[in-house]
Every structure is written in structure tokens, then in C-alpha cells.
Amino acid sequence: MGSLKQEQFRSELMEWAEENLRDFAWRDEQLSLYEVFVAEFFLTQTPAGNVAEVYPDFLERFPDLRAIDGATEEELIDVIEPLGFYNMRAEALKSIAAEKRELPETVEELTQLPRVGHYVANATLCFSRGEPLPILDRNVKRVYGRVFDTDWPDTRSEQITFAEELLPEADPRTYNLALLDFGAAVCRSDPACDQCFANGYCEYYESL
Ligand code: SF4
Structure with a gap:
């Protein structure tokens, strides 16, 4: 389920995770x-x-x-x-x-x-x-708010539904870890948009 843009972001984030997850x-x-x-x-x-x-x-x-x-x-x-x-x-x-x-x-x-x-x-x-549960902290909300801007809902319950749609059934654990690390390393407060896989469709980047 989800829009083509959601599918693209999910798939590219999972690819990014292959090389970039932090080790704690x-x-x-x-x-x-x-x-x-x-x-x-x-x-x-x-x-x-x-x-x-x-x-x-x-x-x-x-x-x-x-x-x-x-x-x-x-x-x-x-x-x-x-x-x-x-x-x-x-x-x-x-x-x-x-x-x-x-x-x-x-x-x-x-x-x-x-x-x-x-x-x-x-x-x-x-x-x-490995339970398919969304994680929504300040950094994750920043990432979703930037990439999906006009589709990113305002209310908490709608945001949870939106985040649930993005979780891949096969590996929600890796997806959530990647989301945290992507928010810390790339889509941080001062985003590194020139190094970002999403800069072709991110609404924040398009608005710059
Ligand atoms: S293009 Fe920039 S603002 Fe958009 S997701 Fe990537 S780092 Fe974040």
C-alpha cells in the first residue's frame, strides 16, 4: 500500500541501509x-x-x-x-x-x-x-515532513497511519533503524541534500 513516492522512498532507504547503518x-x-x-x-x-x-x-x-x-x-x-x-x-x-x-x-x-x-x-x-511498529520521534517527523510535505498529515493518529504504510512487511526493523540513521546523517537539521537519494522528489528540496 502507499503512493509511488512512498514506495520509492521505502525502497531507496532500504538500499541506503545496506551501507550506512550505524553500529551500536x-x-x-x-x-x-x-x-x-x-x-x-x-x-x-x-x-x-x-x-x-x-x-x-x-x-x-x-x-x-x-x-x-x-x-x-x-x-x-x-x-x-x-x-x-x-x-x-x-x-x-x-x-x-x-x-x-x-x-x-x-x-x-x-x-x-x-x-x-x-x-x-x-x-x-x-x-x-521485529514487530512492524512505526517509530515517530522528532527526527523521523522532520524527515517525513520534508520528503512528503503536502501529504504529511498534521494529526498524530494520521501520522501514525502514514508511517505504518511506509513500513516494509519483510523487514520493519532495518527500515526503522535506517530512518533513524538517515535523519542523523543526511536529513539532519542542516540537511546534506546534495548527498541524498531523495533529492529528486523531496518536496523540501524542490522548494529551495
Ligand atoms: S533532499 Fe534534503 S531535505 Fe530532502 S530528504 Fe534529502 S536531505 Fe532531507
């Missing part, structure tokens, strides 16, 4: 749901470099929710301080671990957890399980 510890396909969740929970409003700094140490000291439940907030903060928002994050993790030994496996249940929004829930399930 939390992108290993063998990671557990918990390990992917921890990364996505930390990546909210936090640069990947800061997360990379604390991620291995955090998983070593707190390999599951039981370990978090057995630790004090201060012990969590001791590891996650470089991330910022560490009081809020430690409190939320403690609260989750006090209630659960395993993370839930649906968007509905994940978003009931403290400080877990749709982005974190969808990214966790897509990146750990």
Missing part, C-alpha cells in the same frame, strides 16, 4: 527484550554517545529487573549519571522492577510503565522482536 551495542539482534528496552529507555532525549558510555556497565551490573529491584536508587544513579535526568530514570526503573520480574510484550502494557511512551514501546518491540 544495543543493535545486536541477539539481545533480549530487556536489553533493548534499557537502551531505548536511555536514548530518550539523550545522545547515543552518552548512552554508549553507560550501557555495557549498566547491563553488567543490572542484567535484569530483579537486579534493579535489589539495588538502591543511588546505585543506579552511580552508573547512569552521565545520561542526565538520572533521578527520574532511576526512580522509574525502580518502580518498574518493584512490580515486574519480566517486561510485558505489548505496546499497550509497555506504555503503562512509568516514563515509557509509544516511541520507547514501539522501538523496543520492533528492534528486539
